[in-house]
Amino acid sequence: MTKDVIALTPQMPDLPTLLAGLYAGGPDLGVNTTADGAVVQLCGPDGRPLVSVEAPILVLVPGETTRLLDHAVEDGPVWWTEARASTAIAEAGRLAGSFAGRLATVLGGTVWPPEAASTDVVPLTTDVSAIPAPAAGAPAVDVLTDTTAVVIQDRPLIAMTSWLSDALRTATTADRALQIVTPPTARLTMPTRNALRGLPNRWVVQDREHGYYDGLSGAVLHWKNGTFTPVQDEQGATRVAEAFAPAPDAGDRQLILTLRTRHPADENLVLGHALETAFRHLTGAPPAGWSTAEPVNLPWSKRQLTDLARARAPRPTWLVMVGHSGHPALATLRVLRTPAGVEEEITLALGYGGDETPPLDAVEELATALAAEHGLVTLLTSLRSARRDLTVPPRLEAPPVPVAFTLGGDEAAAVGQARAGHPPVGTLPKRLGPGTTPALHYPLGDGTDPGAWSVFQRLVRHLQGG
Template identity: 80%
Template structure:
């Protein structure tokens, strides 16, 4: 699998330092650029890329190196320079380690993983004539077929880096699936999990004893017709990998909020206020940072977030926000322009250790503020047993169980009050209140049935008002 090596330095790698790093393979290797100069590649004599180096990123958000790498660095901003080695060439991984090691030595930094660091010159002796030329021009893609772009990742935690984001965007535009192949021990960050949601994209887990399976559904997979697809018996049934079924109970939990807001599309609109309000109510502080990929590198700013979304409009924008290091909290935000205005689709997840109590008392006041000040359409709050660090293992995890559902006052006016379900708590102005429906304490599966009655009314009402 592909080897990723990251140099973490307190100073920005300048051109002479980068060139010194790229000399890791000696004078016989060449250098080229791709992605409009954002990626520098160390190339074999025949031109094929051996190591691809992304432009350094200044990570100004505390805790990101610890969250993504388990490799905390000293307080203060750090430059993150990631090198991705080709899976096809045996020496490429050591070349990436030498590149990163040289940067860290010159700039007083560190290397992840630490054992990869070296400053040795790595001679390349591979016979390239026996290795097919890679079909993909994208640095993140290891195998490309007519239907699928395959990315192989050999790292403990697979984040939605700009590498993967670009690969997903390119594959989607070409009508292809993105399939990420990892070892059995790998986990996904929440943004990666959400980005892979829905077929034909897959997380493919390689089990050394039993072959391949889908890390999100457990379906046993095999490589067929240029893609990973489920193995089916003569009746067309798909089996589930035994290793996927094991899910030890740890007592850790996650609080999940799924909400939508809607705003008039005017020049004074500032986005991100709903995300900030949710973080403040549930963690006690605003998000620490935001970005379009991981690592999350920019200090939190609703103004800068809005500027980026406005510059991309009418195309949608997909963004990530993270909390302070002392409380696992992460949100994804999708901003899209619709006929009704500007909408924000937000998923916020907070993690809690075994003996911690989620702040369930804060949900109703949060719903009231979202409705009064941030254009709330709907808010669903749920609780689940899952890892408190918010990472996703290749194991079966129980589904979330609903706790409450809130309809914003504008949505109540538009769709009417649902005739079925529990009695709601009115929020806001009595004449036009938002409706907050308690559904349970996050332990009763029957709450899904109650929630289904409410959403059935919404679907019917929305269908009735369509032209």
């Protein structure tokens, strides 16, 4: 049984309802709060947390629960209350299910996964005093060592929830790796994949037949010195797990845009224009919603996300956006305050089935708009063979193939128009926009020839003066 249980209710769980849910363990268990009251914990007699419950989230973006849980609910606002059970206590998963089941029964909602729901009182029979105490202040972390925070997730889709976001932030602050352990049936959302991309963070897949391996690289892993590390042969080479073989090509593709913008640090600056412009050009509509984690729960608002980024400055702000449920589209946005101004780092991914055509012909027009109106620095557009739903399986996937690269007008001027306008390979760039400092758009192919990577790398070296 999964250790994560979610109650989805049409009404916000109030204090009496939460207390009724927390009574799932009977009168012998206690209640504690952490994270400045944002997390309520059901505790054993010795104060050990058994189930941690995060503050309910009102999800106003249609389709989010279905995207993350494959669990259809009425298409309207829903309160998402997530309970995470300790993986060290046998009864904890049933306690989480009883907590969520009681909320759903009182408020007329549903529980994910459905089989976890109950309203039974679950007595604590495990001798918790014989189990090592968990790390203090880290309800999402199952194992904590000097170098690594390990989170065990047994759910089909691993989203970058506030649980994981907090665990990643805490681990990074303490100079630890975050390693997420899942079964081989799990997949990652794009925001989670991006967050785990840099080592020493890892996605650790636990396969009964093949042992442990890295879900993004395929490297066979073992637990050594308090962390998961690659197994090396006598020559020092890393072995790749057999289970990491590529899946059959179903014809699905992903269009991926990686772009950076820069703006003067003005009090009237409103962020999110570049992202909205990209969504409109490629999907025909603005983003449906935004949030600091998944599920994406807030309706799209450039003003609100700007206010949040301004309140957090000069610290960076990381956000996730989702498109309307009719077409898979996900984006992450990182806002940075730099000496040059305010920068936005955006990754936008869109999914297409075998019978759908990615809108490559819209990229040049989009690049023109970004360069003219939204402070474009660089834009890299690429295409890859990968799942339409934008989720990441623990299998070998083909890398993205560059389609086009756009250099903003100011950046092109800094390089020098003579140099930037005459690349060593490929076709000459197209000048986007009038004036003496136009942006330069370099076509690199149709996304089917892996050789476009070498062309792009030579172009970048040329622009950097190499």
